[in-house]
Amino acid sequence: MKNIVLFCAAGMSTSLMVTKMQNAAKEKGYDCTIAAYSLNEMDKYGPEADCILLGPQVRYQKDKVAAAFPDKPQMVIDMQLYGMMKGKEVLEAAIKLMEG
Numbered sequence: 001m002k003n004i005v006l007f008c009a010a011g012m013s014t015s016l017m018v019t020k021m022q023n024a025a026k027e028k029g030y031d032c033t034i035a036a037y038s039l040n041e042m043d044k045y046g047p048e049a050d051c052i053l054l055g056p057q058v059r060y061q062k063d064k065v066a067a068a069f070p071d072k073p074q075m076v077i078d079m080q081l082y083g084m085m086k087g088k089e090v091l092e093a094a095i096k097l098m099e100g
Contacts, residue, residue, distance in 0.1 A: 001031045001032055001033060002030075002031070002032040002033075002050045002051065002095075002098060003032065003033050003048055003049050003050045003051075004021070004032055004033070004034045004035075004049070004050065004051045004053065004091075004094050005034075005035060005036075005037065005045050005046065005048075005049035005051070005052050005053070006018060006034070006035070006036040006037070006052075006053045006054070006055065006077075007036070007037055007038070007039045007041075007042060007045075007046075007052065007053070007054050007055065007058060007061075007065070008036060008038070008039065008054070008055030008057060008058055009038065009039065009055070009057050009058055010038050012036075013055060013057065014036035014055050015036055016085055017036070017055075017077070017082065017085055017087055017090065018034050018035060018036045019087070020085050020086070020087020020088070020090075021034045021087040021088075021090055021091045021094075022034050022087075023087060024087045024088035024091045024092075025091055027088075028091070030091070030095065034091075039054075039058050039061055039065075042065065042068060043068070046065070046068060046069050046072070047069075049069070049072055050072070050073075050098055051072065051073050051074065051094050051097055051098045052065060052069060052072055052073070052074035052075075053074070053075060053076075053077050053090070053094060054074070054075070054076045054077065055076075055077060055082065056076060056077055056078075056079040056082050059076040062074075062076055073097040073098050073100075074097075075093065075094075075097055077090055077093075078090075078093075081093075
């Protein structure tokens with residue numbers, strides 16, 4: 001089972017995206033856990049992540065996250081996908097990222 005972790009400013013703005021992604025994973029039959037946290041909790045939840053997604057509002061922290069977890073696939077969620085809450089597309093991007 002894959003563990004997809006989303007980080008944002010407070011861990012709250014991504015909660016709707018998490019729900020949309022969970023629904024998409026369920027429809028797809030993809031076995032994973034998806035959760036959102038504040039970027040302040042990066043040290044606690046980053047190590048257990050198989051994939052790290054950053055909310056567009058914290059894209060400026062991308063280099064910091066990359067330095068902390070150089071071995072983990074990570075990306076900033078596309079602003080349009082995030083704004084339109086396209087959970088299916090974000091999930092597909094995360095899966096593709098993990099597959100290399």
